[in-house]
Amino acid sequence: xxxxxxxxxxxxxxxxxxxxxxxxxxxxxxxxxxxxxxxxxxxxxxxxxxxxxxxxxxxxxxxxxxxxxxxxxxxxxxxxxxxxxxxxxxxxxxxxxxxxxxxxxxxxxxxxxxxxxxxxxxxxxxxxxxxxxxxxxxxxxxxxxxxxxxxxxxxxxxxxxxxxxxxxxxxxxxxxxxxxxxxxxxxxxxxxxxxxxxxxxxxxxxxxxxxxxxxxxxxxxxxxxxxxxxxxxxxxxxxxxxxxxxxxxxxxxxxxxxxxxxxxxxxxxxxxxxxxxxxxxxxxxxxxxxxxx
Amino acid sequence: xxxxxxxxxxxxxxxxxxxxxxxxxxxxxxxxxxxxxxxxxxxxxxxxxxxxxxxxxxxxxxxxxxxxxxxxxxxxxxxxxxxxxxxxxxxxxxxxxxxxxxxxxxxxxxxxxxxxx
Numbered sequence: 001x002x003x004x005x006x007x008x009x010x011x012x013x014x015x016x017x018x019x020x021x022x023x024x025x026x027x028x029x030x031x032x033x034x035x036x037x038x039x040x041x042x043x044x045x046x047x048x049x050x051x052x053x054x055x056x057x058x059x060x061x062x063x064x065x066x067x068x069x070x071x072x073x074x075x076x077x078x079x080x081x082x083x084x085x086x087x088x089x090x091x092x093x094x095x096x097x098x099x100x101x102x103x104x105x106x107x108x109x110x111x112x113x114x115x116x117x118x119x120x121x122x123x124x125x126x127x128x129x130x131x132x133x134x135x136x137x138x139x140x141x142x143x144x145x146x147x148x149x150x151x152x153x154x155x156x157x158x159x160x161x162x163x164x165x166x167x168x169x170x171x172x173x174x175x176x177x178x179x180x181x182x183x184x185x186x187x188x189x190x191x192x193x194x195x196x197x198x199x200x201x202x203x204x205x206x207x208x209x210x211x212x213x214x215x216x217x218x219x220x221x222x223x224x225x226x227x228x229x230x231x232x233x234x235x236x237x238x239x240x241x242x243x244x245x246x247x248x249x250x251x252x253x254x255x256x257x258x259x260x261x262x263x264x265x266x267x268x269x270x271x272x273x274x275x276x277x278x279x280x281x282x283x284x285x286x287x288x289x290x291x292x293x
Numbered sequence: 294x295x296x297x298x299x300x301x302x303x304x305x306x307x308x309x310x311x312x313x314x315x316x317x318x319x320x321x322x323x324x325x326x327x328x329x330x331x332x333x334x335x336x337x338x339x340x341x342x343x344x345x346x347x348x349x350x351x352x353x354x355x356x357x358x359x360x361x362x363x364x365x366x367x368x369x370x371x372x373x374x375x376x377x378x379x380x381x382x383x384x385x386x387x388x389x390x391x392x393x394x395x396x397x398x399x400x401x402x403x404x405x406x407x408x409x410x
Contacts, residue, residue: 029337170335174328192301195339212340216299265390274297 001025002047002147002179007056009042009203016042017053018203024181026061026146029173029193031211032183034200035283040183041079043200044151047181048077060147073102076145078136078153084124090135091120094142103144108172112138115164129156137165141172149181154189162186166193188276197275201283211275218273218281219255222248227266238273238281250281294334301336305344310353313368314376320366324354 002024009017016039024030034040045051047058049065049072058065065071084093090113098104113120116134118127127135136153154162170193173180184190191197194211218238221228228247236252250273255263260270273281295301312318327345331338345362348354353368365371392402 028339167335170337171332174332174338192295192334192336192340195337211337212300212302212343215297215301261387264387272296272298 001061003057003059003062004047005057005059007043007046007053007058009039009046009051010054011042015203017046020056020203020205022198022205022208024179024196026179027177028179028195029169030179030181031187031190031194031197032181032200033185033187033197033279034183035185038200038283039203040200041151042203044077044079044149044181044183048075048147048149050077074146075149076101076140076143076147077149077151078140079151080155082124082132082136082139084135084139086125087123089121089123090118090127093124093135094120094138097139097143101143101145103146105142105144109138109142112142112168115168116161130158130161133157134161134165137168141168144172144176144178147179147181149183151183152185153182154184154186162189166190169193187279188274191275199279199282206282214275214278216272217254218250218252218278220248220250220271220273221263221268222246222271223263223266223268227268231263231266231268238278239284250277252278295336301340302343302347305330305341306347306351306353309344309348310372313353313364314372316369318364320364320368322364323360324362324364326361 002022004020004022004024007017007020007022008015018039020043032040032044042051046053049058049067052066060068060071063071065075084096088096094106094109094113097109098106116131116138118131118134118138122131124132124135133153133156136150137157140148140150140153154165157165166189169180169182182190182194191211197207197209197211197214198205199207221231223231223246225242225245225247228249232249232251237249238252239250241248255270263270295304309318309324318324324345325333327338327341330336330341330345334341345354349356349362352365352371354362355365356362389399389402392398
């Protein structure tokens, strides 16, 4: 279990992570979702013990993680900077990772490098944005670290490379189960791979839930103004639109089949709300409405 | 394969039930392991496991320790009975409601169904 207790990360007067409390059972794939500037990287840096939180603690199986060599050795944090020297060649970067990482699989690293067409003789500084990200994926997956954190690692990778990345991630997780945390805002692409989702909004945990439970959690209801208002009464409204006498509302509610049948009989139509839509509605300030008036 | 209308684990359970009903999965036949299923459909194994657990709870599948999961011998009959019970409330009643909305009478429906005999 990874336990974050009252974790706050502050930069001067800016609060990047605000009093976060999270319990993350190990051995699962997590998605950390949040808009730009929501505090994802700051939270992950604290989680990976790369940064001491301004306040609060991070514990692994009850042990304080910060500056703890045993925890550090079992944590692999892949962030934008990659934490490698730009003047090194890819081959050397992978060799060094092999010395530092107890679980390193050199054959697997070579296969992945091949898959992503990473030229081992190239210097890191000469890699394109997408290849640089691919190097991060190779370092992250081949480390087989019990806690693997990939912070927006897909940036710059094209659709084909991302698909390869997701496939490899799942296949390697199935063969070597471990805790993997992916931060992303390309939710739709990874939603099926995730077991749990943490949504961060302005430094706070907005939601921590099973990813699959979010499917069908919301519903979009369209129909005559007054009928929609009646149906939506008492339920949390995530978004609404009106045109003429027609109103469409997105509700944070999973109606029973009977409710849907009753609504349809009254002239309403229903549509699904995907995880991506739910995320947009939950984190969009213009859409925060407490109740339908 | 899967959509956003409901949790994937329920869609997995429904898919396997349909395979049992259609006879694509026979009684006492072994189904894919959760890991095989997860790799094939590119989903989290916990999601697949939840779908299978649901089917075990409902008696559609049974477990053989250390070997895998199999289709229960009476699964097809039980599923058919349940679906037949729901047929009128879930299929016929909504059809009648739609017929009423657009002004189609029961006699007209019966004439149409007569043609399908």
